[in-house]
Structure formats: structure tokens, C-alpha cells
Amino acid sequence: MARPLQSDGGEEVVGSKGVIKKVEFVRIIAKALYSLGYRRSGAHLEEESGIPLHSSIINVFMRQVLEGDWDESVATLHNIGLTDEMIIKSASFLILEQKFFEFLNEEKVMDALKTLRTEISPLCINHGRVRELSLSIVSPSHCFTVRSPKQDTSRARSRTKLLEELQKLLPPTVMIPERRLEHLVEQALGLQRDACMFHNSLDEEISLFADHQCARDQIPSYALQVRFYFGNQIL
Structure with a gap:
């Protein structure tokens, strides 16, 4: 994870853009861990970070x-x-x-x-x-x-x-909605897919490990078969 920075408002932020508040980020990760059944990991994250999931x-x-x-x-x-x-x-x-x-x-x-x-x-x-x-x-x-x-x-x-x-x-600042992290990831993947100029792949082929971008050569560019029509017949 990127080294925490200080935002203009005084809150610690993570990421190169300076828009992800560290407290919110950690809480959402903890929420995801609990939702996935990793209760000890979620509790350990709360303890180590000093950031509780809930008040x-x-x-x-x-x-x-x-x-x-x-x-x-x-x-x-x-x-x-x-x-x-x-x-x-x-x-x-x-x-x-x-x-x-x-x-x-x-x-x-x-x-x-x-x-x-x-x-x-x-x-x-x-x-x-x-x-x-x-x-x-x-x-x-x-x-x-x-x-x-x-x-x-x-x-x-x-x-x-x-x-x-x-x-x-209740407001999300009070109780984080279920599956919030999954929603954010799905939203990001959807935006990448929509922005892909040569998109020609299945959703299950999209990976979290790299930004999605279909190559130009994935688009069909030459004919595999030519059909000729003579009257009602196809040759």
C-alpha cells in the first residue's frame, strides 16, 4: 500500500492522487474481511491500524x-x-x-x-x-x-x-454498506471495460492484476471464409 500522505484538509490519504482517505480505506477493507468470513484478520486490522470499523x-x-x-x-x-x-x-x-x-x-x-x-x-x-x-x-x-x-x-x-x-x-458513514469494496472494484472494472476502445473479451477474462485494455489485434481484421451466392444457393 502507498505511504500515507497528508491531505489539504488534514486527513491522512493513500494513493498517488490524494483522494482516498486512509480511515475510510481501512474501514472498508476491514468490512470486506469480516464479510468474507476472515473475522480474526478483520479484528487484527482494526487493532493494528487503530481504526475501528464502527464507533x-x-x-x-x-x-x-x-x-x-x-x-x-x-x-x-x-x-x-x-x-x-x-x-x-x-x-x-x-x-x-x-x-x-x-x-x-x-x-x-x-x-x-x-x-x-x-x-x-x-x-x-x-x-x-x-x-x-x-x-x-x-x-x-x-x-x-x-x-x-x-x-x-x-x-x-x-x-x-x-x-x-x-x-x-443508516448513513454509510455510520454503518458501511455490505459488499462496499466489491461494489467499488466492480465499478472500476466496468469503467475500464467501457473505456476499452477495442473491447472484445468476456467479463470473466478481466483481471484485477492489471488495467483492462484489449489489443487492436483482438479485433477481427481479415476474412476467414468467403461465401458466394448464386440464386438460392450458397457456394
Whole structure:
């Protein structure tokens, strides 16, 4: 990796152009390592670089969601420092919806009803969804049709999917989107392919090890076969 430089704004940067912020670069690499299953490598990168993937409050928030500490996670959400009230409400809705369904799964109908009336409805968003949740209380069989794909029958998987949904909702500076590094690499390869004047190769032949550029001699330049037409016959 290139030696870190100092940007005009005072942040360390890497790369010859001086546009890649070191902190963001390291965080994205750590995120990719965790996503690929290299958890020890990701943790080691965080420790060695001194750059955490998430802030301490986000780590607390994620743990609370995975452990089902719904009230605490909503409270922490309000302390993250988000300025967009709609994002806060939408994220709160997702969390409380999960709380609602887990109460129903445990046959705690009154607790589910209380959550709907005193916590979900006062958010004053997703009114159609609120009506659907109400129907799932009146008609338990309706509950299965109301569930979104993230509400898995397994509690652990369901909470993990909830966290993924929250990750999509929160700003990328707070929680880095999944597969961000892959997206950036694919974007770069796509731009190289589009800029290739003589492009005549399959996508799977494009390598990360060198900039993509098809040579002129890859373009057909002479005839391999000549066909003559005489009436309805081809010779």
C-alpha cells in the first residue's frame, strides 16, 4: 500500500492522487474481511491500524439489536447523532416491528398489542404497514402473509436480517454498506471495460492484476471464409 500522505484538509490519504482517505480505506477493507468470513484478520486490522470499523456506540447498538434489547436499541439509536428525523423513525419502526413479531411468536398478544399502540403507531409512518400489523393480531393466520422476508422463523437469523435492513437505512458513514469494496472494484472494472476502445473479451477474462485494455489485434481484421451466392444457393 502507498505511504500515507497528508491531505489539504488534514486527513491522512493513500494513493498517488490524494483522494482516498486512509480511515475510510481501512474501514472498508476491514468490512470486506469480516464479510468474507476472515473475522480474526478483520479484528487484527482494526487493532493494528487503530481504526475501528464502527464507533463504540454503533457496536453497542448492533449488540442490542442482536440480543433483542429493543427498548435499549431504540434509545441508543437516538443517541447515535443522526440528524434526519425520518431515518430515526424508519429505523425505530423496523426495530419495534421485530419486537412486535417476537411477542406474537411467544403468544404474548397483549404485549404485541401494547407495542403496536404505544410505540409503533405514534411514529406516524408506514400507515398501511401498521394496519397489516393490526390484522395479524386479529387473525393469527394473517401474520405469516404480513411478515417481510427479513422476519425469519429463526430468531437469530431474523435479528441478523433486521441488522442488515438497518444497515441499508443508516448513513454509510455510520454503518458501511455490505459488499462496499466489491461494489467499488466492480465499478472500476466496468469503467475500464467501457473505456476499452477495442473491447472484445468476456467479463470473466478481466483481471484485477492489471488495467483492462484489449489489443487492436483482438479485433477481427481479415476474412476467414468467403461465401458466394448464386440464386438460392450458397457456394
